[in-house]
Amino acid sequence: MLVKQLTRVRTKLSQTPSYLIGSHCVALSQREDHCNICNGLILWVGILLDINTLLEDLRPQDSRGREGRILTMPFLRGETSVDLTIYLSFLDEVDNWLLNQLASSDRFKGDLPKGITVPTDVGCVMSLIRSICCGVRNGEVGDLEAVKWIHQICSFLSKIELDRPDLVNTANAEFIKFEQDLSTALPLRSDPEVAGILDEMNKLARIHLKHWTPEPFLPQHGPGATANTDVKCWYDKYTHMRQDCRVAYLLGRSNLGTETDYCPWLLSEKSTRTSRFIAVPKTWKKLRGISAEPVELQFYQQGIRRSIDTMFSSSHYWRQRVDLHDQSISGNLALLGSMTGSFATIDLSAASDSVTLELVKEVFKGTPLLYWLLGTRCTHTICGSQVVRIKKFAPMGSATCFPVECIVFTLAAQVASDRVRIPALHNSETIRVFGDDIIIDYFSAAYLVELLQKLGFRVNTRKSFLTGKFREACGVEAYRGVAVQPLRYKRLGSNLNTWTPQREDVSAAISYSNSLYERGFRTTRAYLTHSILHSRLKVGKKTMPLGPYISTTFSGEKGSLISPNPTNFNRLLKFRMEPPQDASVPWYQVRLVRSIGFRVRIPSWRDGSAIADLFSWQKYHEWQLRHQPGLIDYEKMWEKGWIDLGVSNTYDQRVPLGSVIVPTLKWVPWCEDDNLS
Secondary structure, three states, X not given: OHHHHHHHHHHHHOOOOEEEEOOEEEEOOOHHHHHHHHHHHHHHHHHHHHHHHHHHHHOHHHOOOHHHXXXXXXXXXXXXXXXXXXXXXXXXXXXXXXXXXXXXXOOOOOOOOOOOOOOHHHHHHHHHHHHHHHHHHOOOOOHHHHHHHHHHHHHOOOOOOOOOHHHHHHHHHHHHHHHHHHHHOOOHHHOHHHHHHHHHHHHHHHHHOOOOOOOOOOOOOOOOOOOOOOOOOHHHHHHOOOEOHHHHHHHHHOOOOOHHHHOOOOOOOEOOOEEEEEEEEEEOOEEEEEEEOOHHHHHXXXXXXXXXXXXXXXXXXXXXXXXXXXXXXXXXXXXXXHHHOOEEEEEEEOHHHHOEHHHHHHHHOOOOHHHHXXXXXXXXXXXXXXXXXXXXXXXXXXXXHHHHHHHHHHHHHHHHHHHHOOHHHOOOOOEEEEOOEEEEEHHHHHHHHHHHHHOOOEEOOOOOEOOOOEEEEOOEEEEOOEEOOOOOOOOOOOOOOOOOOOHHHHHHHHHHHHHHHHOOOHHHHHHHHHHHHOOEEEXXXXXXXXXXXXXXXXXXXXXXXXXXOOHHHHOOOOEEEOOOOOOOOOHHHOEEEEEEEEEEEOOOOOOOOXXXXXXXXXXXXXXXXXXXXXXXXXXXXXXXXXXOOOOOOOHHHOOOOOOEXXXXXXXXXXXXXXXXX
């Protein structure tokens, strides 16, 4: 019954004239963003209903009429324009209150939130939160369940992705102000204590980076946009590369050939070494600044990133502390730290912008990596109408930004641990770094915070946890040894009732459905699953239902939906047998299922044209680079030429600039563990 009610509410939401977020108005004519907001709101309402149902089983005396009040909240009626800023700010305020409670004590005691302005339209939401808190105080609700529920209610919409043109000027101003502050800051070595810290970090860098080498060198084009706005696709990136004297010097110095060896189509023009500042969505109230690098510099930056990655995986020292491909160790340490208090998690604000050029020169001085870092970085950035000489080492968007962050913070944590640790007590160190997510042993944490602040970094006190029983790192939020991270909504830009979905919408909807099931939100999951299975997808010239091509399993692996009764769904799937390659395997054990995947395609061209010939030469040239002797390929990008629905959206799976994603039907192996029919 609740699923039908959610569908009716969704119909009303789709008629809302506009949504106001800050000073930006999302009108009904802005179909994608308007649908995204409607989808987020209806799923949030479904979660409220599910939590209320779960709470009814524990506190039936305090649930009268709340379900009806949730479904009839005024902003769900779809009659007038809605100012979402009021409600989103309220949820953020309650969530901050909860995290402060968890950071200051070992157990959530169910104290009621005080001093928070509650919008009239969402009084039933605060009533639900207060009921959860009262249940904790009365012993009717466990503190773990209470933390999960309140955190989920308040965080679900916190990262909704929306275009916020009203914030672009603010982001530009903040970028310029940040650079001005860096240019007027005192030199790091003006403070003798900071000078001592830099000397220790540099000593460690000389030891653990002395074996770094760029060979085998494989530069390549990244998937994103570049500083040159004329570059529209992968093909254009090769034809717009310019010469760069610093890169040419580095290649010759390391006996790696010349620039024309890596790009035979090099232009005669010289590189300006100027990037372009872009503001992209981060949360509903904030944009993230990234840098679109010059095409010739980002090409070589990818080669340096790969060589640093090789060092991380081959060096015993770095392998214990950094892994660019696996965050699970950091997540497990966060869980352990929340249970025992043995590890602290530290998060930084504007970490990449705070890694200054001066700091990189001091830390990497005397290492073979320094020349390559300086030789492939931009010196200027276009921000709005201004050209700014940047004092930071490299903004987000540079391929070397993230690994350099990892090295700098690892060395800083090592210095803090070495200064504080007492070997006689046998208190061994633990350091794990992934970008600006730092995990360190508890006895070094406070000193590391102090050390980072002296180096010019800003510690995010809201997301750093040194005491208490709550920890957060790399997407894992742990409370007393249990993962309590909420499901956060980002984007579903298609109408869930009349779907013609894109690849991102299909994979995201399946992921959301499985996450809802794992958290026990059955009503919301049933509503979303019904929408997925009854949607239709255009494959080639045909429009076909999506349901018969999505498998259902107990585990939810390989892009399937989780279900306690998967055979009820799988009866619509199409199977076939295939002769095995191994003669020892019976033919009837090799079973394939018809599934939907998505293929990357480049824009078409006419066979025999100049573009087609040049494209073929570019592909052959890139194949030669990828098959150098001794090269280890960590990025098997689109290895099969297509991806499953369940593949997460990691860096290696980003769609290259100018390429398009088209749905395709594929026969894929049906594992015996998932064969439940």
